[in-house]
Amino acid sequence: FFEEVQTGVFLSIGKQNIHYFGSLTAYTRVEIRKNISAASIQEAKRELRTSQQWRLLDYFSRLNRSGTKDPLSDVIDLAKLFGRATHQNVFPHVISRQQFVEQITLRTRQIRANHREDQVLLSRAAQQLYTYLDCEHRYRERVNYVHVCLKLRCLTKSQEGAIHKLLDLYDLYETICNERLTIEAVEQPLRVLCVTQEERMSLVSLVNSELRPSLRQAWEESAVPPLPAELAQDEPLSRSLLSKAFHSSAKLRKTLEDLLDKRSQDARRGRAEDDATVFRYAYGSRGLGQGRQSRGRG
Secondary structure, eight states: OOOOOGGGOOOOOSOOOEETTTTTEEEEHHHHHHTSOHHHHHHHHHHHHHHHHHHHHHHHHTTTTOOOSSSHHHHHHHHHHHHHHTTTTSSEEOHHHHHHHHHHHHHHHHHHHSSOOHHHHHHHHHHHHHHHGGGGTTSOOOOEHHHHHHHHHHTTTTTTTTHHHHHHHHHHHHHHHHSSGGGGTTTTGGGGOOSHHHHHHHHHHIIIIIHHHHHHHHHHHHOOOOOGGGGGGGBBBOHHHHHHHHHHHHHHHHHHHHHHHHHHHHHHHGGGGGGGGGGOOGGGGGGGGGOOOOOOOO
């Protein structure tokens, strides 16, 4: 049985199972309450996992801030560390658990050399974050670090205008992937804001009905000499062109603003101690007691 999902608490009863994910041991329970549908239980678990993932992302987003650079540059510096660690991987943008934990803790030590951040707790928080990211890929260690960096950028400067933040997502995506986005692939950086299938379908629909037509029109008007809109399909997108298109797409802009607000709320919902109600972490080799939790808030 579970309390209100909004509290971040999920209680389950039944047989305890043990699963191993790399160096992480996760203890889960099988629910046996018959008056709660399986779909409701899975939805509650998904919402809790989403909250915990974004809260840990917010934690590392704050640790990643140098205080001397703009938010985009700080995330790019982290992406460079990830890139150097994964350049020999079969898929260069897919990062393993060990690589992820090593590089994100290294980045924190580089920025906060004089900060007394507990390294054991920091490593556990990184392990925890990787698991929440990897659960979307059925724990096959297929986390794409490009998506991680985009999510981190979403959580910096909460009072910042949505359009500026969205444009930074495009700059970040192109910098990390070393490729220019086109109208055909314009929704790629925006997908990281979506959690549910409904959110993804709504986003794709608005991109097709508003953003792409606005981009084609803006590109056609700005081309010298004027060119047919069909030729814009594979042309690289400039920041000014994207800005103009976002300002012309009212429904999409409102939807993206709402998604940014939702993810920000996810990052601040619940308490770190509540993670144990779904996932319990044990690091016997580190001498840490079973069931102790890393704190999701810095």
